[in-house]
Amino acid sequence: MTMGEIRRAAPTRRRRKSFVERTIIGLAEAMEQSLYAEELAHTDGLLQKIDPRVKVVGMLALLVAAALSHTIGVILGLFAGALLLARLSQVPLRTLVGRIWVPVLLFTGVLALPAIFTTPGQPIAHLPLLGWAITAQGVSGATYLITRVETAATFSLLLILCTPWTHVLKALRVLQVPVVGVVILGMTYRYIFLMLQIARDMFESRQSRMVGRLTGPDQRRLAGASVGVLLSKSFTLSNDIYMAMQSRGFRGEVYTLDEFVMRRSDWLALAGFALVAGAAVIVDFRF
Amino acid sequence: MHIPDGYLSPSTCAALYAASAPFWYVAFRKITRLLSTRLVPLLSVFAAFSFVIMMFNLPLPGGTTGHAVGMAVSTIVLGPWGSILAISVALLIQALFFGDGGITAFGANCFNMAIVGSLVAYVAYRMIAGRAAISSPRRVVAAAVAGYLAINVAALLTAIEFGIQPMLFHDVSGAPLYAPYPLNIAIPAMMLGHVTIAGLAELVVSGGVVAYLQRSEPGLLKITAPGAVGEGDAEVVQRGGWRVARPLLILVAVMMILSPLGLVAAGTAWGEWSPEDFGNAQARQEIQAGSGNVAPPAAVPPGLAQVAGVWNAVLPDYDPFQSGDVNIQRIGYVISALVGGGLILLSFLLIGWVAGRMGRG
């Protein structure tokens, strides 16, 4: 029930596909998405030029400002800020619409809709025929939720799209994530792709050998076995990786190179983020 | 199940980060001691594994498909502490790089799925599997029930977190700032989907994987099956199983009670509500509850409204203390929800226990 799941589920409506096909499509999309993000992260835009640590901290500040707000105007102001950032960072509107706005509307919008009736408060209109009362509080509540979720999701997507993920990782160090945590995250991300590949190959080879449709119980057995195979491969893989690490001198402690240098423009950007987030919070308290 | 940013107030998020922190700390300490230098590769690969199985589109009885979190699978193979860390890392990667689940809500998602999910799965699995042999069908049943329970408890927690939002956080007009539905809508709405589809997905994948591992990699099932028949001194282990399980069960119960109370406290501290408004909203709510339905003109489907009605009947007026004081009412509301949640949990445990008995034969 996440946005990603809705995205992944979307194409399956058109035609009934086997679970194997659907899983393959999902796995392929996950890989494509990250490829796209990597390309965009290397284009020449505003966010792309900023030190990743500043970006992580700054985006987090904007996210929190959006989460704290009690005023729809402030949330919309932050949303406008997100749009401006996207524009200056050459993130196409199409991407935002396709990856965030529409999925969020489909999920959160539909979820928030009944709230306009169920929230107690001042009735402002009645549905024809059914006579249900729409309350002012209900409409505000639904608006709060939708605008807030859209704004927050836009900020986090901008961060992901405009920063190579390896930089996001290293930038986590400024949030006091320990080195070992950063290394584990990096390795996890790296091996997600290998596992996606293994899972995909496994499903594709199964699919090529399947004749006709599998019965429900057979499908479930296949699914259980696939996860099981992946699990035992994981064990072998982690043992081999451990040996490869040892072979190059790994003794349990990890060391990394941190290469970020703060330039004047980065300090400026940091000030900018702080200003916008701070202003949002102050304006919010005033009203 | 993955809560996006914007559904929970910052103070709820902070409280759940704080609730998760000690578990992460203990898990990290325990796992480091257990794995020493192998920690990094093992945890990384298993977090990647957790991530990938969350993407599997599982075929369910009735022709639908669903996604599983794999809480029971990773708990059975890695033990509860390893599972907490592996799923947390997978969730962080989902939040940071794939936009599934919010960044501010990461603590909440970890608390619900990685922490409570793993612990519930562990306790249920150990209790039902007992000291059955590694190859026993009872272990398949135990895993299936553990998965089903874990996802449902996680969903219940999510629903409670959603459900307390409109009570604690609204603007001056009384409009809810975050998730807009109170507990009596949030819980049934959330549970309906999880008792059926999502629960089944977890059930299928947990049972299926254990069945597969029994045939081809029984060694992987050993961590959470100490003293399985044919694995050593059975008697010692029977006691050992309970010795390990009982404190964990208590821990889960305590956390369930503490975390929403903590949220209430946090809400007060943040001052994001005013008593007059709250009293107002509460009064309206009571009128509605008295009339036997959620809100007379409700847009919820009739079936759902009915479930909500049953809910109201079980826990009348959400005020067990029969007190007029707003604060007490508020706490009573949360406690009622938890008692309800606990009842669901208990009945699931009972079902699991009966199934385990049958599976043994």
Place this chain on the structure above:
Amino acid sequence: MTDVVFDVQQVTYRYTADVTALNGVSLTIPRGRRVAIMGANGSGKSTLLRILDGLYFPTSGQALAFGEVLSEEHFQDDTFAFAFRRRVALVFQNPDVQLFNPTVFDEVAFGPLQMRWPKDEIRRKVADMLDLMQITHLKDRSPHRLSGGEKKRVALASVLILDPEVLLMDEPTAALDPRSQSQVVDFLVGWGGGAKTVITTTHDLDIVEEIADDAFIFQGGLIVAEGTPAVLLRDEDLLRRTNLIHSHRHAHADGQLHAHPHRHVGHDHE
């Protein structure tokens, strides 16, 4: 200084009580030799490499490197462990196992970072190594975005940066396209100018003469033959017996079945 790099005495290695990978193997490898270890899958050759790299330890018998015993206790000692890791490098058959870092740059820098070299020196040496292996353009790539040949070059760069004396290569040409295969072979022929010791396991018979001065043939965890590649490769009977070549049956146009010895070249047996 001894002139023997590895001295393996009656080494047995068991994975479990019933799975024996090596069954009493003895061999000596002098400094500066290029050695090929041939054998079908499951013959124990990869296990031997892992023992020589101090990753597995013999169940019985002992393995010495530079005159020192390779044992678990000995590797507890940081000084010994770092010195050994620096002198001996292993390139794994599966590059996905070896490339565990987020980017190519991090991958090549991993070894030096573990050795705690100064950071400036690391940056300089990594840049030189990337140039040498012609992979500078891949510096910021993730390993899952590399081709098979590129992965192999990165894997080589990641171990060569420590300038090891001994290079252990596990099936270096497996699963590579012909062009990448010949690049790897060219590298092995040229590397170190005769001063380095290279031990390569392979079942790709076509490369053996180019990359090795001596060869061993393994079967069932035992050494069944040793000699120069030229002599061993001529013994078709031996090669067939050890499953390095096999009779390949196929139907001809006239419908008759025909069998002849067949070499598997350029593809993997797995």
